[in-house]
Amino acid sequence: MIHFKAIGKVMGALLMLFALMMLPGAGFAYYFDTGDFDALLQSSLITFSFGSIMFFSFSRQDQNIRKREGYLIVSVSWLLMSIFGMIPYLLSDLSFGISDAIFETISGLTTTGATIINDIEAAPKGILFWRSMTQWIGGLGIIVLTVAIFPLLGIGGIELFVAESPGPTSDKLHPRIQETAKRLWYVYMGLTILAGVLYYIGGMTFYDAVNHALTTLATGGFSTKNASLAHFTSPFIHYTAIIFMILAGTNFTVIYFGLTGKFAKVWKSDEFRTYISVLLILALGLSAPVIYYSGQGVEKAFRDTLFQVVSLVTTTGYVTADYTSYHSGLTMVFFMLLFFGASAGSTSGGIKFIRHLAFFKNSWLEFKRIVHPRAVVPLKINGDRVTGKIITHIMNFLLIYLMIFTISSIIVSLMGYDLLTSFGAVATSLGNVGPAIGRVGPMDNFAFFDPFTKIFLSFIMLLGRLELFTILVLFTPYFWRAN
């Protein structure tokens, strides 16, 4: 028996909080008088009413939340936020179809940042703020998940590498999860405010600065400008975005260590060192051909390259240059970045370095195992031994990720889109990035897709955001049969 009442209570509380998050958008709508105040206020009231009814209906229940309820809570909470998060779009003057509203909301909550809005600057400012807020909520949600919930559920094999999980390979940030979550929340909040201040100093309006701060820390990538960050020509703003995207893609535990002066612990993280090194190597290595093919000045070409590399690897998806305009080989390289993902325990999506690292290290050791078949050749990460069970789980994750990518690409192409567009749209949705290649390149949007494909891609975003297994396990008999 699944304890549905326990789930209902948690969901009710979540929806009430979610409703409150709609109010700042209403505030901007009122201030700018952009005509979307009513839509946001009504949405908030509707959501709050539903939430409070659910919460109080089940408030006297005494069911426990076990592992199985944990899976359902994660999936259902993202689903409920998607449903109620659509309401502002549907009540606004934007002529969104249902599939448009589903896409934009899920693209927000999953911090993907793909959009179906053709003219972003013409959209009412309150709604746009809500759009940025969905990403910030999603980013916060994923931090809570990776710190508090995934370790308990054993999702994706990286549970041992994120903050608060039990087991020998984890650095205990703080003994109690609740306390940890609070500290990570301060880090998230603090960095968001700092990014906003710097954007403001760099010349953004207060409104733009807040929006971009929210979507930077969420590695979300929604912008209030049609041209994304290419709209702002200030190098200061670009470098600010680069630094904060890198931070947002760092394990928040590692950031916390950094803030408290424990630099040895920061550098001990194999994932962090790999992440920073790969970003540097890619930016430096790709700058030369970009300088050559773009014909721009050295600083601008380097900045563009660094920006695009960081934006794609951290799965943010901001754009300051069209990386598909240089050379088809370079386009391929940038396309491959959609499969990177930054760090576990960050807001970034995708595969993430810890899994790549486990795969590469294990592959190398596999040769040693071939040459010395009787030797015991263990895989070590952060100096600690990784069990065979976790290696298997991580490699399974990688293969299932690629299989979902493949099958989904076929499905999208069967809907009549060309191969590159299909590959691109799926890769960027699954990795929660935003831009891609083909007809969904960095200068395009997703408005032209048919309703089925929009909803399908939204589902792919959710799959990616929740590390595949959280959702997929619900489709197996094991889950429903277990007691």
Next chain:
Amino acid sequence: MIHFKAIGKVMGALLMLFALMMLPGAGFAYYFDTGDFDALLQSSLITFSFGSIMFFSFSRQDQNIRKREGYLIVSVSWLLMSIFGMIPYLLSDLSFGISDAIFETISGLTTTGATIINDIEAAPKGILFWRSMTQWIGGLGIIVLTVAIFPLLGIGGIELFVAESPGPTSDKLHPRIQETAKRLWYVYMGLTILAGVLYYIGGMTFYDAVNHALTTLATGGFSTKNASLAHFTSPFIHYTAIIFMILAGTNFTVIYFGLTGKFAKVWKSDEFRTYISVLLILALGLSAPVIYYSGQGVEKAFRDTLFQVVSLVTTTGYVTADYTSYHSGLTMVFFMLLFFGASAGSTSGGIKFIRHLAFFKNSWLEFKRIVHPRAVVPLKINGDRVTGKIITHIMNFLLIYLMIFTISSIIVSLMGYDLLTSFGAVATSLGNVGPAIGRVGPMDNFAFFDPFTKIFLSFIMLLGRLELFTILVLFTPYFWRAN
């Protein structure tokens, strides 16, 4: 210390045999008087001389062949055959560059079947026969490898699923490897003759029948006709090809069981059942859209679909219809077939069903392991338990396969080819298939590539043919440091 003298002796013997295999081509050249008799005879003499010098120089050596020499023998023998196999092309009137000769020879020996010859029917018949013969030799070589050598070397994780390997999950075909090899040789030879007879009955000339019989059983796919098997309109010939491609893609141990009436053992093979089921499902499932989009009669459309599915899945690469002409979604589906591969212990290349099966079964069990983290959930294939070590090894193979595909595609695209052509050329080379998508679709050839890319793709064919690890291990320090 590596026992190079032992390797030299084996290589010498191999080259002498290889030289003899050039003589039937010389015979056809003489009979048809196509002007390539001298080229073939000289090539044979040169190769035989080298081989005999090597063999007799080292004939008194008393070094052992150990596992390490085994790896080198496999890689070096393919390399030497590639070098000497080029000579007929270079001595002929065909104006082959070095890179052309390398490509055509390796495409033959690896049973890939991609070609750089624009007008095949204009090429001299002796050389064309040698071209078909290289595939047949390659097919024979891979049977010997998978039956006798890979099990000893522990390559690719499938050593336990092919014929003569030790360990609990293998069906012992016969106690002694030499005897086994002889029986598989009879099966290979017998099926080749049978296919040739049926092709001849179906209306091919004697010459065409022999050539196609050789390249069918090798799952090679070289044809003597520009239009491949589309040249022959006879349904009898097409169905003959379909049946013998399926047989060539079957584990030869399973065929041997079938020939000796042990049908229960045939059906017990999880790989064989999956292989046949998937072929049927794909052919039936794809027929409907092909009938719709091609506007052909039902029988022809079904035959075309079945033929193309079987040809791609078995990695043969014969063509009777342009599978890229229907719909971009269907093109994607056919493209994905390049990643299938048929059975371990057959002449087919690619990933092969046993690995797919291990991955799918293990993925499914992974959900069970998530829901029941304390339960022991073993993977079983053919009713026997598969160790964690082999599962890890197979998943590593799959991931390295996909990584090589990705990186190689980037390299090809950096040479200036569009993304689909790059993806297609690499996928079909790595899987030893032949045709692909983009500019290397089923109606195209590989002549337009620059010399670097031709040589690079040849290397990729070798990597795929030798199950990646055989070659890759030579690039690790573990191999050279071991004692």
